[in-house]
Amino acid sequence: MSQTPRILIYGASGYTGKLVAESLAERNIPFFFVGRNRERLEAALAVVNQRLGREAQAQIAVASNTAEELMPLFTQVDVVINVAGPFMQLAWPVVECCLEAGCHYLDTTGEQDWVLAIKQQYGEAFAAKQLLLSPANAYMWAAGALAAEVVLENEGVDTLDLIYQIDNGLPSEASTKSFLRMQCNETSQYYLEQNEFKAWPNDQAYQVVVPYRAQPYRALPWGGACEPVWYADHPRVRNCSVLTAIGEHIVDGVLEAIGQFNALSQGMTQEQKEQLTNQIGDQINTGEPPKDDVDVQRSLVVCYGRGRTLTTQFVLNLSAPYSWTGEVCAEAAQRLLEGRVERVGFQSVATAFDYRDLLRCFHAKGYCNLPPVGVSA
Known part of the structure; x- marks a missing residue:
């Protein structure tokens, strides 16, 4: 070369x-x-x-x-x-x-x-x-798109439900600010329902069940993900939603930050809201994490596919995201x-x-x- x-x-x-x-x-x-x-x-x-x-x-x-x-x-x-x-x-x-x-x-x-x-x-x-x-x-959101393409090989699939679950997640400084500005957005964080975008509430966690794991996890919309955007124009996909179980050690802190944002952002312009999420991100950022490890930061990306007459799934094991x-x-x-x-x-x-x-x-x-x-x- x-x-x-x-x-x-x-x-x-x-x-x-x-x-x-x-x-x-x-x-x-x-x-x-x-x-x-x-x-x-x-x-x-x-x-x-x-x-x-x-x-x-x-x-x-x-x-x-x-x-x-x-x-x-x-x-x-x-x-x-x-x-x-x-x-x-x-x-x-x-x-x-x-x-x-x-x-x-x-x-x-x-x-x-x-x-x-x-x-x-x-x-x-x-x-x-x-x-x-x-x-x-x-990792977010290419892994889900790869899993979704496998599921969509089944011609009858028109609905995609995705879950990201990661052990010992370590968000970087830039990721913290990016996802915080999205997770705090009370008007977007879209999922796709019957070919229309609808918004997740920004201050709720959801219980999800992940294959091959004994306990349920709490998950967040985590900005809504990109899969609903990519599949909004797909000729078959009518519904697409994504939830992320980033880790129990992170969920409470994120929900607390969202509560702080919701209380402080009333009446702010979009530019002021962006500045506020950056400030909150600086408060919760813990510095640059170490390089991740295939034996520590292991994850599952689950794509459930449904249609009129079938159900299917693909579980992507993806380590060191x-x-x-x-x-x-x-x-x-x-x-x-x-x-x-x-x-x-x-x-x-x-x-x-x-x-x-x-x-x-x-x-x-x-x-x-x-x-x-x-x-x-």
């Missing part, structure tokens, strides 16, 4: 940026390592190199998220991986510059409103340029460079590429199980 970088990580100095860089470097893919602060970038790249045991083929570049600073870099690459959130607050210039420069756009958002907004505003424009616009290349996020970004970027994309425009990773081939790839790396061969009604 050429030593000239054709991939750029933006927001690279954070927790997820380091994992994406590590996954690219393990594939011997050169990349630009970009953010707003050179010292932080140098320190982050040193961590990546220490994990690898060698130097990654990375070029550090400093740029704020303005068109003036991004465009000179974006015109040099084919793929941008954006890991700088909260995305609804920060990512608009990144998407706009990708479109203008002719770059494929990947990000690691979990913010449903951001995904819905860029679908509506940029989906057709990216498709017209044969570019991929693919948000949420991360943050490390897997780095893998799915790197794998998607590599396939884009190789021309192995199946659909362009606004797509999940599961529909942009061969989802079964992706699962085979991640299984070979020890992250997940394989789906059954053929349909499983």
Whole structure:
């Protein structure tokens, strides 16, 4: 592979940026390592190199998220991986510059409103340029999309109910702020019911039952997820809902933060609400967590499928979700460079590429199980 970088990580100095860089470097893919602060970038790249045991083929570049600073870099690459959130607050210039420069756009958002907004505003424009616009290349919500595609192999399925359950969840600083701004949103957090978006209450937890676990779990809408957005235009899917059992050690703190937000945000503008969730996120953030572990941060992503005359399910075992996020970004970027994309425009990773081939790839790396061969009604 050429030593000239054709991939750029933006927001690279954070927790997820380091994992994406590590996954690219393990594939011997050169990349630009970009953010707003050179010292932080140098320190982050040193961590990546220490994990690898060698130097990654990375070029550090400093740029704020303005068109003036991004465009000179974006015109040099084919793929941008954006890991700088909260995305609804920060990512608009990144998407706009990708479109203008002719770059494929990947990000690691979990913010449903951001995904819905860029679908509506940029989906057709990216498709017209044969570019991929693919948000949420991360555990949340790419894993559920992969599981859903397996379930949808059953032709009669028109309803998807998904549960994410993770042991010992360790949200990063950026994830804490992103999901808090979504979970506190009292007017969205959508699920899909009879082809219409409806909003979850923002201050309720729900009891869920997860296969192969003896006890029920409390789960939250966790921003509504991206699967309802991706499947809103599916020719068969009428209903789609997602709940997340992030961990009992987190649920009470999140509900307390939501209560604080609901009490303080009365009469605020949207901009003031965004500032408030950032402040609350700073209060509950515990710093950058350690890199996750396949034997500690294990998860199940359950997709139940129903139709008029059948029920089915697929349980995806997926371990070390943050490390897997780095893998799915790197794998998607590599396939884009190789021309192995199946659909362009606004797509999940599961529909942009061969989802079964992706699962085979991640299984070979020890992250997940394989789906059954053929349909499983």
